[in-house]
Amino acid sequence: MKLYFSPGACSLASHIALHASGLPFSVEKVNLRVQPHQTESGADFSAINPKGYVPALQLDNGELLTEGAAILQYIADQAAGKALAPANGTLARYRLQEWLNYIATEVHKNFSPLFYPGSDEAKQQAWDKLTARFALLERTLAQSPYLLGAQFSVADAYLFTCLSWSRYVQRSLADFPALIDYQKRVAALPAAQAALKAEGLAD
Numbered sequence: 025m026k027l028y029f030s031p032g033a034c035s036l037a038s039h040i041a042l043h044a045s046g047l048p049f050s051v052e053k054v055n056l057r058v059q060p061h062q063t064e065s066g067a068d069f070s071a072i073n074p075k076g077y078v079p080a081l082q083l084d085n086g087e088l089l090t091e092g093a094a095i096l097q098y099i100a101d102q103a104a105g106k107a108l109a110p111a112n113g114t115l116a117r118y119r120l121q122e123w124l125n126y127i128a129t130e131v132h133k134n135f136s137p138l139f140y141p142g143s144d145e146a147k148q149q150a151w152d153k154l155t156a157r158f159a160l161l162e163r164t165l166a167q168s169p170y171l172l173g174a175q176f177s178v179a180d181a182y183l184f185t186c187l188s189w190s191r192y193v194q195r196s197l198a199d200f201p202a203l204i205d206y207q208k209r210v211a212a213l214p215a216a217q218a219a220l221k222a223e224g225l226a227d
């Protein structure tokens with residue numbers, strides 16, 4: 025498998041999951057700052073992934089899998105012994121999908137206005153929405169170490185990645201102590217350490 029990623033972007037979640045899976049994989053960096061986006065080896069990324077964004081996972085059979093929530097579950101299912109996702113067909117698996125969808129649509133995408141040019145008002149609106157989402161996450165993570173309870177899952181890799189963006193957009197999570205503790209807890213995991221180091225983000 026080969027992961028196309030950009031340092032610190034949402035692809036970091038897939039990168040963490042790959043390290044946690046113990047499966048063999050390679051990575052290729054994508055420069056999102058140039059148009060069209062270019063891979064480290066000089067390829068036009070849109071020729072590899074017509075969607076033009078990371079993450080994208082090239083499977084061993086040559087197919088390309090896109091969309092973080094799908095990639096994360098694929099990785100988890102390839103490494104069933106690592107318990108990165110509950111078994112397919114169980115209610116717990118739907119809980120995982122519930123979180124993945126919440127993170128993708130309510131957290132990840134509400135960060136977007138904070139990264140791109142726009143009015144202060146639009147940015148504040150996005151942050152207000154995010155903090156409402158964080159309040160629910162704060163209550164959840166004050167009661168259990170990970171989103172699904174005692175066990176780390178790929179949803180945690182995704183949420184951890186999105187929470188890390190608050191630093192890049194100069195916003196504080198100080199009102200959410202359980203989220204700060206959670207960030208530290210996930211950051212300390214060997215898979216997160218390895219992915220952060222590989223992306224040049226280890227503090």
Ligand SMILES: N[C@@H](CCC(=O)N[C@@H](CS)C(=O)NCC(=O)O)C(=O)O
Nearest residue numbers: 033034056076077078079091092093
């Ligand atoms: N729907 C996609 C969104 C992925 C996405 O937003 N990727 C961002 C980085 S976090 C990206 O590559 N942006 C560059 C672009 O859209 O040109 C998913 O859930 O994986």
